[in-house]
Amino acid sequence: MLAQSDPGHATAYQDQAIDLLGRALELWKLRGSGPSEVQYIKVESAFDESLRARPEFQALIKPDQ
Numbered sequence: 001m002l003a004q005s006d007p008g009h010a011t012a013y014q015d016q017a018i019d020l021l022g023r024a025l026e027l028w029k030l031r032g033s034g035p036s037e038v039q040y041i042k043v044e045s046a047f048d049e050s051l052r053a054r055p056e057f058q059a060l061i062k063p064d065q
Contacts, residue, residue: 010050017047018056025060 021041028037041047042061051057 014051014054014057017051018054018060021057021060 025037025041028034038061047057
């Protein structure tokens with residue numbers, strides 16, 4: 001992940017990742033069917049602990065998604 005290899009820009013890269021994940025969830029909800037994007041996000045190994053710990057990330061994967 002870019003945030004790991006470029007610590008000086010880690011927050012900006014994480015912000016972009018969170019924005020893109022949010023958009024993916026919006027599109028998934030609009031479709032109204034298909035595999036759960038929330039579950040995919042929860043198990044994706046590319047997301048490190050610093051990203052997963054952010055409140056914005058946690059809000060994406062909260063149970064009522």
